[in-house]
Every structure is written in C-alpha cells, then in structure tokens.
Amino acid sequence: MAATLSTALDVHYTIPHSSDTKRSTIFFTSPLKFHTKRFTILCTSSKSPPKPPPPNLAEPQQQKNPSLSDQLKPLSSTILTDTTNKDQLSQTHLLSKPKSIWVNPSKPKRSVISLQRHKRSPYSYNPQIRDLRLFAQKLNDCENSEGAFMSVLEEIPHPPTRENALLLLNSLKPWHKTHLFFNWVKTQKLFPLETIFYNVTMKSLRFGRQFQLIEELAHEMIADGIELDNITYSTIITCAKRCNLFDKAMEWFERMYQTGLMPDEVTYSAILDVYAKMGKVEEVLSLYERGRASGWKPDPITFSVLGKMFGEAGDYDGIKYVLQEMKSLGVQPNLVVYNTLLEAMGKAGKPGLARSLFEEMIGSGITPNEKTLTALVKIYGKARWARDAMELWERMRSNRWPMDFFLYNTLLSMCADLGLEEEAERLFEDMKRSEQCRPDSWSYTAMLNIYGSGGSVDKAMKMFEEMSELGVELNVMGCTCLIQCLGKAKRFDDLVRVFGVSVERGVRPDDRLCGCLLSVVSLCEDSGDVEKVLACLLRANPKLVAFVKLLGVEKTSFEIIKEEFRVILSDTAVEARRPFCNCLIDICRKRNLHERAHELLYLGTMYGLYPGLHNKTANEWCLDVRSLSIGAAHTALEEWMGTLSKVIQRQEALPELFSANTGTGTHKFSQGLGSAFASHVEKLAAPFRQSEEKAGCFVATREDMVSWVQSRIQSPAGTT
DNA sequence: CCGGGCATAG
Structure with missing residues (x-):
C-alpha cells in the first residue's frame, strides 16, 4: 500500500487545494463578473420561481407597471445600449465605483425605492386613555379563550369609537386576543376599518408567527378595496421571513410593485434581509445598488443587514465594503451595527480587526451592551487570545458594563477555550448566587467542557450528579465532554453508565x-x-x-x-x-x-479529509500534520519517509529543507502532538530537529535526510 | 398609538 499512498501524497503536490472557497468576493475582485451577470430578481437564482398570484387574489389595479424583474434589468445591458463604444465603456465603468455609473445617464433610471418614508397619521389625545388601558390589561389578563374574552369585553367602559378601538387593539396581546377583538370591531360595524386597523392587527399576529392569518387579512383588504400601504407590506414580508416563508415574502414584494406602490426604505431593507437570509448575496447587492442609484442614502439598519449577510458568508471583503460605504456616505454606525459587524468579523476569522473595531466603537462614545461583549468574548476565546480576553473581562468589571445570562455563559465557554478552570469556577459560583442568572444547561455544559478537557474527572462527575439532582437537562455536548474525560481517565464502567443514563434522559x-x-x-x-x-x-x-x-x-x-x-x-x-x-x-x-x-x-x-497535508515548493517540502491524531501523524511520517527513500534512490531532485509541522497545541489541554512526534522521530533516528525560528516545526536538511535514508537502506532497522 | 437590523457550544 505504501506505493499507493505516496501516489496519493504526490497528487497533493500538484493539485492546489483551496480552503478559502467559501469566500465570495464578487463585488471586489471581479466587478466585471458581478455587473455582467444577468440578473432578474425574482427568477434566475431562486430555487422556486415566483408563482402567479393565487386565483383568489384580485387582479392588481394597475397593469401598466412593469414587474420588478423587468425593472431590475442588469445594469450593464442598460449602459451598453447607451453608447457605441461598448468595450471602452464597459472597461471604464465597470472598474470604477458602481455609483459613478449614474452620474449622467442619458435616460434616468426608473426608481426602485421611494425616498419618502410612509407618513403616519397623527392622533389626538384621548381623555379616556387611562380607563381604556386598564381595560386592555383586564382583557390581557383574562383566560385565553373566546368565551372568557367576550364576557370581559361586555364590560367595555367607553363605546368602541374609531380612536378607542384603535387604542385597545394596540394594547392587546397575545395575538389570539388581538384577532378576536379585531373581528369583534368588524362585526360592530360602527365605522369602516381602515388600513391602520389591519396593520396593527397584523403586527400582533406577527408576534405569534401567524402568517396564514396575516395573509387572510391581506386578501380581505384586497377584496374589500382597502389600501395596502408600506406598513402593511413590510409587516407581511417580515412575518413571512420570520416564518421562513421566503417565497411568500418575495411574492408580496413583487405584488407591491405590480400595484404601483413603491417600497420605502423600511420595506426595502426588509426585503434585502429576506434575500440575505436566503444567502442570495448577489441579489442583495444588486438591489442595494439599484436603491443607491435611485438616490437612496441607506440608514444604519440596512448596513446591519449587509454586515450580517457578509458575516454569515465569512466574507471579510464584504465587511470592509460595508464599513467603506458607511464612511463614504457619512453614516455613523450605531450600537447594533457595531454588534453585527463585530460578530461578522468573528465569523470571518478576524479577531484583530474585531478588536480594533471595538476600540473604534468605544472611542466614538458608544457604550457596549451585552451583545457587544458576548460577541467579543466569544471571538477572543475562540482565537485563544487569553490576554485580550482577560483585559476585556477586567474592563467589563471596572466599567460596570452590563452582564446578562448569555454573557455569563459565553464567559464560561471562553474559560473552557482558554483552560481557565479557577476563573470559571468563580464565575459559576457567582451565577449560583445571582437572582437572574442561575446556571442552566449551557452553563453546566461549559463546566463539563472545562473539567473534561482539563482532566478533572471527579469534578466533572460531580457536575453530572448535580445536574441530575437539580433537574438540569444534559445535552449531547455535555455528554460528549464527559465521555471524553472518562475515556481519558480510563473509567470505562462510569463511561458506560453515563452513556446509558444520558440516552435514557433523551440525549440523542x-x-x-x-x-x-x-x-x-x-x-x-x-x-x-x-x-x-x-x-x-x-x-x-x-x-x-x-x-x-x-x-x-x-x-x-x-x-x-x-x-x-x-x-x-x-x-x-x-x-x-x-x-x-x-x-x-x-x-x-x-x-x-x-x-x-x-x-x-x-x-x-x-476523500479530501486532509487537504494540505503535504506542501511542496522547490526549496522546501513540508508535512503538515496539525489536523492529524498521533497515530495518523505517525502513519503519515512513515509514509513520507517511504516516499523520500524512493525519491532519493531514484536520485530525483530534492529541496534543501524538509519540515514537519505539528503545531504548538495552542490549546492548554491539547494532547501534545509535538512531543509524541518528537519521540517517534527519535525512535526512527530521523534527522529532524525542533526549529528554533518556528515553534511546532521539525526541520531536516537535504544532506542529513539523504545520509539517513541511505543508512536505513543499508541496515533497515526500526522500519515500523 | 401601524412597519425593517444584533448574541451562547465539542
């Protein structure tokens, strides 16, 4: 088999593996590709093409409006028909900033966004507000059944005029009650139900994720000729989004254009978020660009949507783009934008940039909240930046920055990542003493992780027993940590018992x-x-x-x-x-x-499980065993030595340097691949030495390797 | 007193 594996390793010399395939840099490294790609918002890349409106929908009143997909013709095709020298134009325009395309168009583009926000109607002071609020409270407190609700409703202190009804409708929850009240007002027929009544009701229904009911109401509006405004559409769209009904969200967005209503920036950013959640990065950017071209200055919420999208894609260039856009448009990031971008930096694997962004945020006078700190603590923990993590923790305490349950648990996980057992224990005790943040399943899991990876079996088992006593749920991760720890301690009978109990308790x-x-x-x-x-x-x-x-x-x-x-x-x-x-x-x-x-x-x-195991340049051949277990690393080293022997025997060209990278095991509890490797090298009497410049790296010169291989060929001892 | 964005794991 040895020969076959060397062939496999040889394959790695020539096939460049790319570990960065998830990067999408459409916009930045290849503007040409982005702008020339044919794109129609509702058709091309959606898995389920848009359906025609359901038959029970009334026909849109204004057929003269083109569909959104027509409106969003690719930018390039529009530009190219405006000139004779297409090549030159596409070169200059596509390489410049996209917005410069719109500086002097021969025909103004159709706008895709209304720059005016929907105006709310003012309401006058209602002297009965106090009574009605108390009454709303009574309705909210009553049993959640139609009978109970209707009997309380009979005690309404003031007649349900338009204003009174609206006030009550706004104060009701949960959604069942809002819906009952809405229907009741409808049967009273004291006044016509305007759009705002539907909007308020839909908002409450959205809390309960009742998309079906929301859609029924929308159809009712259409049938009764009640205008759907931007508030109606944004509520429908965000409800569909929260219910993961993305096709529905797009369907209603499309319908909006067809009926001649232009989305304002709230609706527009809601639909951007829909596309972002579907991972349709190009579509989001196209919509964004079209909005910009219509003269829209996006607000921080839009940038938060874009930032989150790039974070999910692990796209650092995208995050940079969001920051640049905000800067060039003079939009100051707010707390939520910073939180989103920090999180995105973490997902893109840029702890250093997250740190500078955080400092920038502090410098701009914004106080971090729990979410900010949760994101940053997580980033430092995952990056194993112990010093930064401890400094941040200290700052949190001295500045009395807010703490909450998520943050406690994230700090515990960070302690697990950094091997900070004592700090975690202190934190855990703090939580037990606190009123609000008693340890939950997450907290116990973090402790199991800490004790498990630190080899403190007895403490881990104590946690396990404590969880049973307190009825804290054991999840699959906690179970894994415990099993791992018991296994390392060779307590196999305990392991079998823990596994059995876990499965009985519902761990899958x-x-x-x-x-x-x-x-x-x-x-x-x-x-x-x-x-x-x-x-x-x-x-x-x-x-x-x-x-x-x-x-x-x-x-x-x-x-x-x-x-x-x-x-x-x-x-x-x-x-x-x-x-x-x-x-x-x-x-x-x-x-x-x-x-x-x-x-x-x-x-x-x-099967591609070890990409980059062997890296070969003219000067250096490197075996990177960092992702291998000790046994696998031994096997790979043997394999490599076998291959080298053949190469040397065949007198083929060799590099000056050979190196094997075991990594330093940045994790405090990592199993010591380096030392295992060192002893194996010693057993083979191979000429590798620990590199002085690069920690976790073993190096050998060509001369040493050749003489070692030749001595082994003469006396093949210790070949296994 | 009508609509959009942010968080916990091996």
Missing part, C-alpha cells in the same frame, strides 16, 4: 459523540474495555461498529475497505469525518494493523 447521540466514543476505543488497552465502549457505540451507530470489526478481519480486501469507508463517511456530518478517520487509524495502530492504518490514511487523503 450525534456524529461528534460517536467520534468521541471511537477515540475512547482507540485508548483502550484491554479487549474487554473495547467491547464495553463498542457496545455504547453500537446503540448510536451500528454501521461504524461493523466497520471497526471489518478492519480487524485480515482477509478484508482494500476494495471493500474503500467502499465501506466511503459509505460511512457519506453518512457522517462533515465536521466529524476527519476525527472518524483519525480515530480509526489510531485503533488500527493500537491493534498492530499497520497496513490498515496506511490504507485508511490513503483513503482519508483521497
């Missing part, structure tokens, strides 16, 4: 928990223990257990392993695939199935 094992059990199997010295742990795994993933057994059957062919492993991996969550492969390799090595281990590493490489 996921792929990460299976990976954890598999890693415990690789730690077992005794075959009886192996069976115990496999029995747990059998309840969660019988196929995986069958595969583990198959690996030990000597006559199993490589082809069978290949196919069965493929099936296993395709049934496995992406984030658990490499851990599975690592553990399986470890298991094989533990059982002295070294050939099998090499086969699995080969297959793992084939």
